[in-house]
Amino acid sequence: MNIFADIREAVLTALSDLTAEGTLPAGLDTANVAVEPPRDPLHGDMATNAAMVLAKPAQMKPRDIAEALAGKLAADPRIESAEVAGPGFLNLRLAPAIWADVTRAALRAGTDFGRATLGQGIKVNVEYVSANPTGPMHVGHTRGAVFGDALASLLDFAGYDVTREYYINDGGAQVDVLARSAYERYREAHGLEPEISEGLYPGDYLIPVGAALKEKYGDSLLNKPEADWLADVRDFATEAMMEMIRGDLALLGVKMDVFYSEKSLYGTGQIEAALKRLEDLGLIYEGVLEPPKGKLPEDWEEREQTLFKSTQFGDDVDRPVKKSDGAWTYFAPDIAYHWTKVERGFDMLIDVFGADHGGYVKRMKAAVAALSEGRVPLDIKLIQLVKLFKNGEPFKMSKRAGTFVTLRDVVEQAGADVTRFHMLTRKNDAPLDFDFDKVLEQSKDNPVFYVQYAHARVCSVMRKAAEAGWDMSDARLAGADLSGNTHPAELELVRKIAEWPRHVEIAARANEPHRIAFFLYDLASDLHALWNRGNEEPALRFFQEGDEAASSAKIALARASAVVISAGLAILGVTPAEEMR
Structure with a gap:
């Protein structure tokens, strides 16, 4: 039940x-007609901008449209009143029975309440994390992993056919560096002093990889030229790193559907085929790029390269796809890689990148x-x-120095649920502070605790009712008489529940x-507010001592709140708390 969508449909029918x-004149575009909560709850339960949106194309006064629309909507039994406000907004109050219907709908649907058909029939690929397989995942990867995983779950809840994908960057020079770094740990496993020169990965996480290489190869790789061992060590170390990454992701509750290897594109003709497609479209040419804007680099020289006409699709400059020496x-x-996604039949693609990939956005969108x-x-x-903080001090991170804070460090100290929720308390493109003390604090200022506490409170009421026999x-509560849930605090809570599908x-x-x-x-704030009102007004308490019928009505509302909280937490990948310790 999506009451906002239902009432919007009523508005469109009236129009x-x-x-x-x-x-009204024929041919009006109603796509921007909205029904949403009013800014001031005192104005009603819902408001529509229909008159404001249609006034100019209809060449009518907004109030005239609003008054005509109000007359039509007044005949709808779900709408108690329709009042014109200001220049032409229309405020709607719903019949009290609607709120009881919302509560029942949530109880009957359970955690499926709010599921949408928005993405019905649409296949979407969400690619996220895609960290280089050169070491453990750090805290920056953690946020990307949580965001991507929650987004995939959200789209699934909205009806999309979602594939979670990790692109393994195992085709570039960084995996050769990994191989050389692992080889030094292999030498170390044989009692030799590792030569961790500038540019290699110095982290201790490669020590077990060196030991595993020794177990597999014995001393057969020692004192051999790099050409003899590089490929084997590279494959071995890359797989070891991916095994570590999979373990880190599992610790966070993230499971991918597809791990796609960049290396699989090389030597298979897939890169050539994608570029041939662009060439057939007249988008590949041989040319020379202009020098970078600003100060001209000392080593700049004009070189003819194979270029993609990305400027035709909004990019700032055309982009090279092949160097002057013939290398990709x-x-x-x-x-x-993105061409494979198109060929695999996806209707929509989403990439989750770190902030340092901002310059890559336009060219990648152009290519797709x-x-x-x-x-x-x-x-x-x-x-x-x-930014990580603990005991008031910032945590420093440096992957190359091998002293960075890993995903595992964060999860082991804060827990997966706390980590996931807190990583979603800011929009993805806004910086985020992660203070280990604050994310574990039991207060209203900690959203993780506040939401979990709301769910736990409902669970405590359910246990008390069970103890009373x-x-x-949910089926019993859905059939209860809910007509008595009319206090403003109760209506505020059920109105918030009704907003969930929207x-x-x-x-x-x-x-x-x-x-x-x-x-x-x-939603948790509204539930806590009603709970606290019950401390002052016993008639509002969810558990009415000795009165099963009255308790059923109150508990139905509480339980409907918990259903929505549980559904929302599932999207975020967080387990609802049944009690707080």
Whole structure:
């Protein structure tokens, strides 16, 4: 049940009737007609901008349209009143029975309440994390992993056919550096002094890899030229790193559907095929790029390269796909990789990148637009940095120095649920502070605790009712007489429950899972407010001592709140708390 969508449909029907009667001209575009909560709850339960949106194309005064629309909506039994406000906004109050219906709908649907059909029939690929397989995942990867995973769950909840994908960057020079670094640890495993020269990865995480190499190869690789061992050690070390990464992701509750290897694109003709497609579209040419704007680098020299006409799709400059020496640029395999996504039948692509990939956005969007001839949209979400704090002091991170804070460090100290929720308390493109003391604090200022506490409070009421021997199953509660839930604090809570399906659609359309965390905090606030009112007014308490019928009505509302909280937390990948310790 999406009451906002239902009432919007009623508004559109009323507008159609007014058109048929000649009150409104034919052919009006109603796509921007919205029904949403009013800014001031005192104005009503809902408001529509229909008159304001249609006034100019209809060449009518907004108030005239609003008054005609109000007359039509007054006949709808779900609408108690329709009042014109200001220049032409229409405020709606719903019949009290509607709120009881919302509570029942949530109880009957359970955690499926709010599921949408927005993405029905649409296949979407969400690529996230995609960390270089050169070491453990750090805290920056953690935020990207949580965001991508929550976004995938949100889209699934909204009806999309979602594939979670990790692109293994195992085709570039960094995996050769990994191999050389692992080889030094292999030498160390044989009692030799490792030569961790500038540019190699010095982290201790490669010590077990060196020991494993020794176990597999014995001393057969010692004192051999690099050409003899590089390929084998590279494959061995890359797989060892991916095994570590999979373990880190599992610790966070992240499970991928597909791990796609960049290396699989090389030597298979896939890069050539993708670029041939662009060439056939007239988008590949041989040319010379202009020097970078600003100060001219001392080593700059004009070189003819193979270029992609990305400027035709909104990029700032055309981009090289092949160097003057004939080697592929980093961009070429990425083009081919995205072409495989198009060929695999995805209707929509989403990439989750770190903030340092901002310069890559336009060229990648250009490539996908060209390859799919505009059919497949690509949305790229940039993840801003995370600043870690503990005991009032910032944590420093340096991957090259081998002293960085890992995903595992964060999860082991804060827990997966706390980590995931807190990583979604800011929009993805805003910086985020992660203070280990504050995220574990039990206060209203900690959204993780506040939402979990709301769910735990409902669970405590359910346990108390069970101890009294009452049947408080969802089916039983859905059949209770809910007509007495009319106090303003109760209505405020059920109105918030009613907004859940609408918020799911809004968040899914924008690819913004942080909206779910924000909504859950607001819902928890309304539940806590009603709970606290019950301390002052016993008639509002969820558990009415000795009165099963009265308790059923109150507990139905509490339980409906818990159902929505549980559904929202599931999208975020967080387990609801049944009690707080």
